[in-house]
Amino acid sequence: GAGVSQSPSNKVTEKGKDVELRCDPISGHTALYWYRQSLGQGLEFLIYFQGNSAPDKSGLPSDRFSAERTGGSVSTLTIQRTQQEDSAVYLCASSDFYEQYFGPGTRLTVT
């Protein structure tokens, strides 16, 4: 079956612009996570959705970051007024139990 997909695969944007990153999880997975990996760093948790519960936003680094999950499926991560330190690979994962299955990521470069 289809795995987790993310789009775009690469995004180059100018500092100050807004960006939207999309994640299509594995069908039937109730949990969805966003992580980011900055250069030389491990994966950093950003936000977690579980079913219809309120999302866990504890990992979002600033109020410029937000995410939504529509219909319990597709998720969009939005970064407003991008900064150069936002440059990273943004990874989405979905889960039906404990193991998380990752998409290929979106590489965001802020110039």
Add this chain to the structure above:
Amino acid sequence: DQQVKQNSPSLSVQEGRISILNCDYTNSMFDYFLWYKKYPAEGPTFLISISSIKDKNEDGRFTVFLNKSAKHLSLHIVPSQPGDSAVYFCAASARTGANNLFFGTGTRLTVIP
């Protein structure tokens, strides 16, 4: 504040030999541990996991060992194959919470033919 640490950024091993990747954690609430493998331009792929009620879990060539008292886990790959060359991430979670994973910074394994 890195709660999961992989202190070796890289490891080179001869084909056929054993690869041992190490991971340390600081949060005693972690009760589930995973290893992920990552190839360039791809997302991490789940490899093997272990619950805190066990001290060993084996799956083919891959074995994960957990030492709770030392807050240490390791991944053994034997025999190592060139296709195992990738970045390996250790991850941990506290399943009573949001179940988000805390990742180490990764170890790049190179298996030399």
